Amino acid sequence: MDIREVLALNLRKLRRVKGLSQEELAHRAEIDRTYISALERSVYAASIDVLDRLARVLGVEAADLLTRPSPTSEKKRPKSA
Numbered sequence: 001m002d003i004r005e006v007l008a009l010n011l012r013k014l015r016r017v018k019g020l021s022q023e024e025l026a027h028r029a030e031i032d033r034t035y036i037s038a039l040e041r042s043v044y045a046a047s048i049d050v051l052d053r054l055a056r057v058l059g060v061e062a063a064d065l066l067t068r069p070s071p072t073s074e075k076k077r078p079k080s081a
Helices: 003-017 022-029 033-040 048-058
Strands: none
Touching (some): 003 033
């Protein structure tokens, strides 16, 4: 999983946990909604300033947006027989 995918996963998860739409997150962070969408689809890499604004709105540290999920927290698919 590359760093853009990590950001996308964490951003989407934290946004949903906070009950925010992309539109509301964008408004609060003063970022365009289409940019939020692109970040959640791993299209763009975010600047440090954007990460900081998103983290503040989501109530987390910027580093939390870039923390890779631990292998034990990832859901494992059962193997097909």
